[in-house]
Amino acid sequence: MSFGNRFHIRRSWQYTLLGAARRREALMAAISDVARLAGVSKATASRALSGRGYVADDTRERVVAAAATIGYIASPDAAGLVTGRTKNVGVVIPFVNRWFFGEVLEGIERALLAAGYDLTLYNLAHSGPERNRVFEFFLARKRVDAVIAVGVDLSEHEVSALELREKPLVCLGGSGGAAARLAVDDRAVGQLATEHLLHLGHTRIAHLAGTGAGEAPATVPGRRQLGFFEAMAAAGLTPSPADVVETEMSMPGGYRAALQLLGHPGPRPTALFAASDEVAFGAMRAAERLGIAVPRELSIVGVDGHEYAEMFDLTTVEQYPGEQGRAVVDVVLRLLGDGAEADPLPDSGAPMPTRLVVRASSTAAPR
Amino acid sequence: MSFGNRFHIRRSWQYTLLGAARRREALMAAISDVARLAGVSKATASRALSGRGYVADDTRERVVAAAATIGYIASPDAAGLVTGRTKNVGVVIPFVNRWFFGEVLEGIERALLAAGYDLTLYNLAHSGPERNRVFEFFLARKRVDAVIAVGVDLSEHEVSALELREKPLVCLGGSGGAAARLAVDDRAVGQLATEHLLHLGHTRIAHLAGTGAGEAPATVPGRRQLGFFEAMAAAGLTPSPADVVETEMSMPGGYRAALQLLGHPGPRPTALFAASDEVAFGAMRAAERLGIAVPRELSIVGVDGHEYAEMFDLTTVEQYPGEQGRAVVDVVLRLLGDGAEADPLPDSGAPMPTRLVVRASSTAAPR
DNA sequence: CTGAAAGCGCTTACAG
């Protein structure tokens, strides 16, 4: 029962490629090695190790022991070839370095790992040819069992590229596609933030919206802005166009936009609804630079529940991206028939939870 | 030459699993479909598509056309089984949501994607059993061709788990392992930041160090702290232990640590070297809260070249994480024999570039 | 320049 035989049968090119590894006894063992050592067939070894199918208890033990001895770990790719499952999920995400997206990604990664799945990351930071290649080549291959799209606005074409390959798609936020989608109610979020400021007596409230909010009402920035307008309208107020400024949803973006908004001579808004906490932090910094006291002269509300919000005393509508990541993985696993069957199905219609957290950045309107 | 035959041969369970996909003509095509359509053997189809081996020009054209017609994309996992190459790299990273790490990750992703590689993400945020599982199971499988470790302090055991599987390992920053490592000279960085403050006439300089700097001089926080001490010593100064505080390398971490450091009654340091820009931002916020004017009463220097540094007018020793990510992929590709052979070998001994950028947060010592 | 054959490492249905 020596291991030598196998190698002499191998073709020379294979031998060259894997020779070094093979020659060390315990390395890169295949299931046939386990089977041989345990004195059973590959089929039995497979059943014993996977837990699928009947195997006598003592046989199983022998197989498991043999696997441990030679450090055997099954190749998921070889298994995937026959089962059609790679145990790998593609995650498409536009940013990694914005708080919300980073938290979601960490939540997804943790949940996937716990389920024995790999996470293949596709960063869509720069659209263009790269983005096409992701949808038409990388995600189209059989390498991923499913796709999670985080905060991406999918085109028809992108969705159908995935459908063509019958690749399950679950979205978190973003827009486009008829696929399964988990999301907070961003319209309600915008409404709530604005109502909080209205409730404090503010009447001139500005909005630092995310890029594209105006043209694309279905996107996250668009929905938050919609909520803002609705709350204002319900209070009988019509924001002046100059008080609604679009910006990249980052801290420097918020800083620059707020500098413009607040630096203009003449009466200023007394309150500001920022489309995200990062935008709000930028606005706070801009106010500081312009000598505008927050919250005495300017109340600010953000969205996210950013890790820094407490430090900056920022009032915000919290959401829970880590939980959202976990939840989206739950849905994927269930779609793949791999979740705990016992788990109740998530209420797919219901929006993900949010919560208004009031801190010192918002206060009663002056006078 | 109908596609129907194939399916009747399939076993029923396969049929059930893949049936729906197969029945739509153009879907999930295999190379045998391409071969049949082009009227050649699988071997020739493979050669034509991969570009390896001789194929007559017109044959190639026919094969390529056939592949396009049925939307054929090769399964990398099946190919990997025979070539031993998965075109997939595992990336191990402790954070995704800290600026430096996010930038590195984006740089790695872009470079890998451009080379046709996938990136499988393993987030080591929480060490413990999960971390073990990553090294002993996930990375040990044949699923990844190589491993990139970003800013991780590898144990002997972790390194040998990888070596056992002959998995090429390239590190960016961090410590541990004799593997290939790209890194900035963190000792020099600490020295430079400190010398800048000394040069401005400061003599009482505090240091907000990263967690573990004291016990682990080989780690990034340890090396930066070493540089700090060396520069101080060279100036004939010995920092008081109270002026060296360890903190998590985040903005809230810096905030809390600086609150302690600066809130203490009695004379204060006039300058502060923060182990990262995020720590520095936190310290700025703490100073603001305590009514300490930056830079008039307190000069602050950070490390990183964070996206926000300009907004906060922070003097910092910049590094270029996006470039670092790209560079580490270069090394991996070369190790895998997949890089442009023409490229000059990177000067593996040389540290990655850094640069002192002076802004308004640091100024001459009071008096 | 091309095809038939072997084989990568695994899992499953089938027959005992």
Place this chain on the structure above:
DNA sequence: CTGAAAGCGCTTACAG
């Protein structure tokens, strides 16, 4: 409960 056989989709060495 177990094994022999077939096959997942691909690529390569070999022989023409």
